[in-house]
Amino acid sequence: MPSGARLVGIVCAAQVLVQIGAFYWPALLPGMMQRWSLGNSEAGWITSSFYGAYMLAVPVLVTLTDRIDAKRVYLFGVGCTAIAHLLFGLLAEGFWSALALRALAGLGWAGTYMTGLKLLADQVDARMMSRAVTGHAASIGISGAVSYLLGDLLAQAFGWQIAFASAGATAAIAWATVALAVPGRPPPAKPTAGQPAGLAALFDFRPVLRNRSAFAYSLAYCVHTLEMNALRGWGVAFLAWVAASAGMTGELLSPTVVVTVLGLLGTLASVLGNEASIRFGRRRLIVAAMLLSIAVGALIGFVGSTGYWLAVGLIVVYGVIIWLDSSSLTAGAAGAADPARRGATLAVHSMLGYAGGFVGPLAIGWTLDASGGMSALGWGLAFGLVALLMAMAMAAFVILRPRELEGDRGG
Numbered sequence: 001m002p003s004g005a006r007l008v009g010i011v012c013a014a015q016v017l018v019q020i021g022a023f024y025w026p027a028l029l030p031g032m033m034q035r036w037s038l039g040n041s042e043a044g045w046i047t048s049s050f051y052g053a054y055m056l057a058v059p060v061l062v063t064l065t066d067r068i069d070a071k072r073v074y075l076f077g078v079g080c081t082a083i084a085h086l087l088f089g090l091l092a093e094g095f096w097s098a099l100a101l102r103a104l105a106g107l108g109w110a111g112t113y114m115t116g117l118k119l120l121a122d123q124v125d126a127r128m129m130s131r132a133v134t135g136h137a138a139s140i141g142i143s144g145a146v147s148y149l150l151g152d153l154l155a156q157a158f159g160w161q162i163a164f165a166s167a168g169a170t171a172a173i174a175w176a177t178v179a180l181a182v183p184g185r186p187p188p189a190k191p192t193a194g195q196p197a198g199l200a201a202l203f204d205f206r207p208v209l210r211n212r213s214a215f216a217y218s219l220a221y222c223v224h225t226l227e228m229n230a231l232r233g234w235g236v237a238f239l240a241w242v243a244a245s246a247g248m249t250g251e252l253l254s255p256t257v258v259v260t261v262l263g264l265l266g267t268l269a270s271v272l273g274n275e276a277s278i279r280f281g282r283r284r285l286i287v288a289a290m291l292l293s294i295a296v297g298a299l300i301g302f303v304g305s306t307g308y309w310l311a312v313g314l315i316v317v318y319g320v321i322i323w324l325d326s327s328s329l330t331a332g333a334a335g336a337a338d339p340a341r342r343g344a345t346l347a348v349h350s351m352l353g354y355a356g357g358f359v360g361p362l363a364i365g366w367t368l369d370a371s372g373g374m375s376a377l378g379w380g381l382a383f384g385l386v387a388l389l390m391a392m393a394m395a396a397f398v399i400l401r402p403r404e405l406e407g408d409r410g411g
Helices: 004-019 029-035 040-066 070-091 095-110 113-121 126-158 160-181 206-210 212-245 255-280 282-304 308-324 326-336 339-370 376-400
Strands: none
Touching (some): 004 070, 029 040, 029 212, 040 212, 070 095, 070 160, 095 113, 113 339, 126 255, 212 339, 255 282, 282 308, 282 326
């Protein structure tokens, strides 16, 4: 049986290998839209199909970890991810095939992201929980950030098909690593006191929704993920449009480099944000991040469209603000959960998050098409809509007023 620290290391390394190909699609989006003659809404649907499949599958897959070994669910998810990336490189040839295979990748991530967190949550003590969540999020954030640059480099050197196939290979390595290095944990033969007894009770999410604190963190996470995935899905395309409009397509910092740097800085901001939550108060940090993201989101499309370097600066600042409360929200939901229903709580948390993630890229694509295509007005309205949704989420979070966690200031 590996130690707690070694288990964290194994799971985080596996998550890096699975996540490394997750954002090859948005990194290559401008070229793929031209190659397959995709409209903005079609591109948005392909991007969102990943999050839509995740949203539908995660309540089942993560909740099952309250009853069966999380390792088995995790390996199923990683296997789906490996197959999806490999087949995308081999078979994708247009809208429908890309839509289906990105959805399969989303199904795989539904069995991987929160189940990996559940593997850790079941085996670390309460004092270590928040930092274990942060380390898990950091490993995913770093590999997700690198995904943009690596996907672009592989596509330029070997073609987009090889780029996606290589993502399938790294996911297969992750599968073998967890299968061999993480011991199985047989579930209890019978539910312990306070745990749901049958399958109907297991998938009864009403007790989770009645947990006011956990639900408040999850509701905020929904719009947080909407905002994050709108930027992830369209950040490269926005910068590429600004660069082309300004005649600066040969600049040193390409859009994929900028979004990679954004992801790395955002991951650092997420880690530091969680530490700030512990030190200064979780609610205070989250509301501050929401306020800042509303302010920048309302400006970025209109102001950033006027110059490439201004757009780069605003995108990076916006991304850092978005990521600032990422770990704080997930740690808040996990820490506020009833231990007997932690899997179900994380399932609801993740489902709400990726419901937002599904809407975010679509909202940008639809708004661009409704406003006549990519233009300063279109981008301004698109990001402004995201800012408006965040303002509504902040109001709900303040009204629900979730409790601080044990170890937080005021907890």
